[in-house]
Amino acid sequence: MKLKPSAIYIIWMTLFTLIPMALVLYFAFTNPMGKFTLDNIINVGRYSSIFLKSIWLGALSTIICLLIGYPLAYMISKVNTKYQNIMVMLIMLPMWMNFLLRTYAWMTILENNGIINNILSSIGIAPLSLINTSGAVVLGMVYNFLPYMILPIYSIIVKIDKKIIEAAQDLGAGKRKVFSKILLPLSIPGIISGITMVFVPAVSTFIISKMLGGGSNILIGDLIEMQFLGNSYNPHLGSAISLVLMILILISIGIMNRFDRSSINEDYMSHH
Amino acid sequence: MKKLGEKLLKKKFIMSFISIFFVILLILLGISLAFKNSSSNNITLNVYNWGEYIADGTDGTLNVNEEFTKQTGIRINYSTFQSNEALYAKMQSGGTKYDVIIPSDYMISKMINQGMLRELNYNNIPNFSFIDDTFKNSNYDPENKYSVPYTFGTVGIFYNKKMVQENEDSISFNILWDKKYTGKILMFDNPRDAFAIAQIRLGLSVNSDNVNDWYRSAEELKKQKPLVQSYVMDQIFDKMGNNEAAIAPYYSGDAPLLMKRNPDIGFVIPKDGTTKFVDAMCIPKDSEHPEAAEAYINFMCRPDIAIENIKYIGYSSPESIVKENLDPEVKNSKICYPDEETLNNAQTFTSLTNEINSLIDDLWVSVKTDGDNNNPFALVLVILMFVLLYLLAVIYQKKKS
Incomplete structure (x- = not known):
């Protein structure tokens, strides 16, 4: 019997x-009796506000991750190579801890009797309501998914040939021009994969909204969980919601890939 | 030439790796089969229970499962679930056949209705006689054919004595709607328990099959929402323990633990009505060893064993003889063993129809997203926008090249 390596891939x-x-x-398009129906898909429409909220919060945290992650990745790539590995490891360090634990820690930081509000009240500022808001949910997402933004951008930036940048500088390009004409276009593949790797888990997360959102910031993930472990066991509606979510994610990845391809084409042309 | 050799070597390496993998897999399979055969005269019971819901030998208690194996030779494969719904989903998806499960009242009646439980042979469970009569023939199992009560508890109100002015006797579920405590109130993140509180306030049955009753309760919960700090389950331990919140409804079994952690916390069970729950032992229909399972249930009812379990769990026992043998402070505590009036006024959950269950989930989402604009076309619009964006990207790219 001969087993090709590709067979493993196919089996997996x-x-x-x-x-x-x-x-x-199958579940999305059938009713409990196993008959074909479109009801589940149509019923997903009733939860459109939850979809909108999830997409909005997911997009917001992706943008924030990009704004924080890109400069950080750039800074790490500029540091002496000796220290780069340690710096990357430090970024990954929180990820070695359990995801729940990390989110749980934020709960005690943000609470009304939490660390931040204790400090604020000791210097005479009225306590802020931080926890149980959608802002807290975004914070939780940014904190948990930031490494997924930094790492791909970093690995692309370190691979950029230093000579190209030097050439641009020799030809009289200022710092700003080097960034906008050389660095940014060349790091787009990293940005694209960073955005995808943050947006996809952010839009479908469920435990962050539960712990930091106080239970009234329901996201798609919570809604899907409710269909399987909620009051009524309804895998059909749950699958339909997942399907719609998957389609949305698929389209957004498609959009991202378009940008990716156009940037590669530009590179190709500029090299020749 | 060298490259080809390298490639062949690589292929050989992968092939040998795969074959080693399969050989190991086969050996493991063989071992496990042999193991199973050798112990075929030894029965193993699959027991599925709530987490931390049996004396396991820690804190100086008896290890109940080990003791059972010692006395009967029947081995126990013990696993735990987190909610009745998780138990139900697991049983629906199949895979494992359980011999003893311990669901709550409403889940038992749902499982009875769906023919998922096996009728018990009470001749094999003589210790059933220790169960108090008030716990027999309950509304979830009216003829008491399928279940043997294990523990019970009630829902009460935790309150922080330093933050709440009312004295204990005047606290009822109305306090959860008191504007004075805006932002200091925690609420169940579990639709059935949350709706029950609204229903008790409205004087409705918690098992109502009238759709309007559920809509009315949802309106109450929407009115309460602006006052609620957050909807939580076990997080109340932290939030009440750290004085983050002042009032929270929760289960009586957690009272001793929470009151020990924060001495400012009191617990009161509303006299004029609350919900009472019973967790009871049942045997699923597809159990392979029903007689051994009945022996296990009988063992769990034995007063000396039940005492060990109750001491560990902290919930209340349906056996008077167990209650009498507990420490006086527990035995006389109104939290664990409320007076008859309170128990009589407490309602028990039974199963609801599928329509009502789906309605509850829908209403629950509508309570939580109250105030959001919920237009079904918004989603269609978003998907269209996404597609449009994609097309724009394609056109932009074509134009550029």
């Missing part, structure tokens, strides 16, 4: 991607 994909996807599709 069939078992853990294709079959589960087929199950989601």
Whole structure:
């Protein structure tokens, strides 16, 4: 018996991607009696405010991650190579801790009797209501997913040939021009994968909104969880919601990839 | 030439790696089969219970499962679940066959209705006689054919004595709607328990099959929402323990622990009505060892074993003989063993129809997203916008090249 390495890929994909996807599709388009129906998909429309909120919060935290992550990644790439590994490791360090624990820690920081408000009240500022707001949810997402933004951008920036930048400088380009004409276009592939890696988990997260959002900031993830572990066991509606979410994510990845390709084309042309 | 050799070597390496992997897999499979055969005369019971819901040998208690194996030779494969719904979902998805499960009242009646439970042979459970009569033939299992009560508890109100002015006797569920405590109130993050509180305030049955009753309760919960700090479950331990919140409804079994952690916290069970829950032992229909399972249930009812369990769990026992043998402070505590009036006024959950259950979930989402604009076309619009954006990106790219 000869087993090609690609066979492993096919077996793996069939078992853990294709079959589960087929199950989601099957459940989304059937009723509990197993008959075909579109009701589940139509019913998803009733939760559109939750979808909008999730997309909005997910997009917001992705933008914030990008604004924080890009300069950080750039700074790390500028540091002496000796220290770069340590700096990258420090970025990853919180990820070695359990995700729940990290979020839980934020709860005690943001609470009305938490660390921040204790400090504020000791210097005479009225306590702020930080926890149980959508801002706290965004903070939780940014904190948890920031490493996924920094790492791909960093790994692209360190690979940029220093000679190109030097050439631009020799030809009289200022700092700003070097950034906007050389550095930024060349790091777009990293930005794209960073955005995808942050936006996808952010839009489908569920425990952050529960712990930091006080239970009244329901996101899509919470809604899906409710269909499986809630009061009524309804895998059909749950699958339909997941399906719509997957389509949304698919389209947004498609959009991102378009930008990616156009940047590569530009590179190609500028090199020739 | 060298490259080809390298490639072949690589291929050989991968092939041998795969074959080693499969050989190991086969060996493991063989071992596990042999193991199973050798112990075929030894029964193993699959017991599925709530987390931290059996004496396990810590804190100087008896390890109940080990003791059972010692006395009967029947081995126990013990696993735990977090909610009745998780238990139900697990049983629906199949895979594992359980022999003993311990769901709560309403889940038991749901499982009875769906034919998921097996009728018990009470001749094999003589210790059932220790269960108090008030816990037999409850509304979730009217003829008491399927279940043997394990523990019970009530829902009461935790309050911080330093933040709440009212004295204990005047506290009822109305305090959860008192504007004075805006932002200091915690609420169940569990639709059934949250709705029950609104229903008790409105004087409705918590098992109502009238759709309007549920809509009315949802309106009450929407009115309460601006006062609620957050909707939580076990997080009340932290939030009440750290004086973050002043008032929270929760289960009586958690009272001793929370009151020990923060001495400012009191617990009161509303006399004029609350909900009472019973967790009871049942045998699923597809159990492979029903007689051994009945022996296990019988063992769990044995007063000396039940005392060990109750001491560990902290909830209340449906056996008077167990209650009598507990420490006087627990035995006489109104939290663990409320007076008859309170218990009589307390309602028990039974199962609801699928329509009502879906309605509850919908209403619960509407309570939580109250004030948000919920237009179904908004979602369609968003998807269209996404597609449009994609097309724009394609056109932009084409134009550029």
